[in-house]
Amino acid sequence: MKAFADLIDALTLTPSRNGKLRLLVDHFASQPDPERGLALAAITRDLDIKSVKPAMLRELMTDRMDPVLFGYSYDYVGDLAETISLVWPSGSETEGAEASSGPRLSEVVEQLNAANRREGPKLVETWLDQLDSSGRYALLKLVTGSMRIGVSARLAKQALADFGKKDVAEIEELWHGLDVPYEQLFAWLEDRADKPVSAAKAPFRPVMLSTPLEEPDYGIIRAEDYAAEWKWDGIRVQASAEGGVARLYSRTGDDISGAFPDLMDFMTFEGTLDGELLVAKPTAKRSGKPAVAGRNAPRAADIVVGTFSDLQQRLNRKTVSAAMLKSHPVFLRAYDLLVEEGVDLRPLPFAERRERLAAFAARLEPTRFDISPLVAYESFEDLAALRREPPHAVIEGLMLKRWDSAYVPGRPKGPWFKWKQDPHLVDAVLMYAQRGHGKRSSFYSDYTFGVWTGEEDAPELVPVGKAYFGFTDEELKQIDKYVRDNTIERFGPVRSVRAEPGHGLVIEVAFEGLQRSARHKSGVAMRFPRVNRLRWDKPASEADRLETLQAMLD
Missing domain, CATH: 3.30.470.30 (DNA ligase/mRNA capping enzyme)
Known part of the structure; x- marks a missing residue:
């Protein structure tokens, strides 16, 4: 379990694509079967642990920590697995001593697959007592299937191709005919066996892109x-x-x-x-x-x-x-x-x-x-x-x-x-901000923005979209500070930000299309909105009005 935990930690903290590929290739080279195959299946979300669900993990915390305090901790961290891994108190048998490396990944998967929903949480509780915070985090990611570590299934397949010096298209065409833990696949990648014959009918053919x-x-x-x-x-x-x-x-x-x-x-x-x-x-x-x-x-x-x-x-x-x-x-x-x-x-x-x-x-x-x-x-x-x-x-x-x-x-x-088509641009005002996930879990990085409507002498903002990319890391820090300094209400992980004609952060939003929407108060919904630039220089009163977007629809 320690090798898997180290891999998950490293992948989470490594931002570059090439860095993640190197980590995966090194893991495939250093770990034996079936450990590396199970790690691969966890990362590609091909493991389905039915005996443990997120609600059961929250229930475990009620015996270990005050629910209100846990709620505040979860609100701050923004990720269930990371929160539990950080606040989980060690059991009496390991108190004052270094936590063990715990069971092997294959033992965890085998025992959980054989367990029912009453036994599964008890197994997890035992292992949480044995592992350090890094091991707990990897275990909880494994059992919940919530692998938000910046690695897609496609990237994992590319790592396999790099590891075996093969064409990734070959792996993609084989993928749906392979069984976890992929021992035949690794044997071929290491030139110990012939290429597996895909057992899957109607297989996937890698797509051509433009x-x-x-x-x-x-x-x-x-x-x-x-x-x-x-x-x-x-x-x-x-x-x-x-x-x-x-x-x-x-x-x-x-x-x-x-x-x-x-x-x-x-x-x-x-x-x-x-x-x-x-x-x-x-x-x-x-x-x-x-x-x-x-x-x-x-x-x-x-x-x-x-x-x-x-x-x-x-x-x-x-x-x-x-x-x-x-x-x-x-x-x-x-x-x-x-x-x-x-x-x-x-x-x-x-x-x-x-x-x-x-x-x-x-x-x-x-x-x-x-x-x-x-x-x-x-x-x-x-x-x-x-x-x-x-x-x-x-x-x-x-x-x-x-x-x-x-x-x-x-x-x-x-x-x-x-x-x-060229993207459309409008100036909108930041209304709400929410914490992100993974490396952004400590920042307010998801933004809801609105435009003005109503009478000119009594305007009000209506939300028209939400964006969470398009800005640099430095701009993220600036917006995060602005949100913290201008919060007027709190709704769990969401903050309502001061936004009025005389005070507010204007965001130039780029989007690919616009359509009518009965689900939104504004009556419009944006397609692929993103932050194009921050208009620190522009007064909130000069942001666009809803009529501007309605004219685009017409």
Whole structure:
């Protein structure tokens, strides 16, 4: 357990991506099986400890610490595992003595998997008495599955690739057919065995990504070389079906099938589609007309697309009610065909894949699958005009793809570009601040901001968005001090900040889009808001009004 605890501590305190990769590679090299495989599964969130839940851990604290004092401590620290690890009093058997290194990681996982919900918390209590604060923190992160340590599953797979000197795409394609603790995988990475044969049907294929189109490359965009299509504002997914098995993956390879049964029911094809998951308005009338093959833009099914706010109602849900399935049905707008009837099409040029996609999609249920239409243009100036005024509110820009490009995992420069719309800017006033997580848990780093509404002589602020990035570490310290110096009310980890015409912090907010929202008092919701700059120089009274945002909607 000590090696795992040291790894978690180091990853939490290491900000750089390359530094985290080195730590993971060193851990894989120094630890035996199954310890390293279980550590990997914990970091990639592929361990599910069912015998212990966060509420049980809070209950344990009632016998060890005054609940009010614990509440204040949790409020200050902002992370349950970190709070318990710091305040947990040692048991009498270890008082005055150095805490032991505790059990091995494999022993913890084995015993918890064999325990029920009555036995699990007792095991955790015993180990908490044995471990030091670092070990307690790692144990609690393990059992809760809340690995907010700045390491994504994708980064962990890259570390595996670096460790074994392999291509990360190979690991991603194998991943969903591997079993914890990945002993076959490590044997291959260390050249002790052949490459594992993926047992998974309908596996994930690593996605091809685009690079932003910037001015030096404007001149290479010609209609004879690059196809253009709209960039839809949903979530990128991959729909894979093979031998009666169907799976829906996020762009990072996470299996999200369970959250979208209304799409899964219609994945009866044999192949793999790359596309955008979107919500259809329930009043939509579908034409059901098949797409037209060829380089000419195939007509998408007549589906009225909902906003990203509509799609958010379907995201991160373990179960979906019948009412939600009816009011927010999803569909897939296809961009590409990667596999058809067991044949890998990725080496083919985009033009040929597009032809085959049109024919493939024509056989699918038109209320659940359509094709993102190609955009006709003759010159770069035509594209620029289309980008400025897209025909749909759920379009956030253009995608440009070389007709001769193969589907290559990763982000190669040149074959695919994304040309997003320029962000919108408004000046808003800071209203509320909340503590962050991880290394930001001691700072107020999540900010709710608002704009003015009401009569000019009696204005009031209404919230229009929330942002937690876009500022430097030095600016974070400045805002944190401002929040502490100007707090007027407290609501648990949230602070209400003094904000009035004569006094307030103005934040220039950049955002990608705006939509109407009945859930917000202001009636609007921002898409991807971020702090663009701090306007220490600007009086709060000069921040924008709600009418400015409403005009953007109109």
